[in-house]
Amino acid sequence: DIVMTQSPDSLAVSLGERATINCKSSQSVLYSSNNKNYLAWYQQKPGQTPRLLIYWASTRESGVPDRFSGSGSETDFTLTISSLQAEDVAVYYCQHYYSPPFAFGPGTKVDIK
């Protein structure tokens, strides 16, 4: 089974500054047949349901602000918030969907400095 790890566990960033979250999978989640990385990112604000931000590692879900971007391939991925806003305070999770079980990472908590 593929294991997901994230770093850091938490970070505090000033408003308007960049936040970077890393995600690593224990094996590649890149399907060679379609050249897609089976990796998603979610945001979960306090007391709320998770929200899909990014799929295929870098495709933004409809309605997600363009300050959120995803990058990476195979085993190493990054979620970047280019200019942190107050409403971005949340826990962010990566998840692979390469082959079941589709594990989530442990989460990264983002706060305002």
Add this chain to the structure above:
Amino acid sequence: EVQLLQSGAEVKQPGESLKISCKASGYTFVSHWIGWVRQMPGKGLEWMGIIHPGDSDTRYSPSFQGQVTISVDRSTTTAHLQWSSLKASDTAMYYCGRHRAPSSYDGFDIWGQGTMVIVSS
């Protein structure tokens, strides 16, 4: 509007059985995988398993295999998660989610509002 509506909170005693539900609407139910995710109090998201409503093909996480049963009722466009004998450690919020693309493994683009299950004597 595409939505998943989950059943209400439950308070149960250890050893009791339970079946919670996730009613889908606004899209072709049989086309998208539906999954279940556990979130224990103050903890992260745990993937439990998925089911394809078209043929009931089901995949479980090894951590939950044999502990829960995932099923669907196509006549009511509802997915279910059930336990035969609850434990205190089953206390958690349970979310259902729909895979984004039809008949494909994908991220969960639509989530239910969550069902809180409390198991306590």
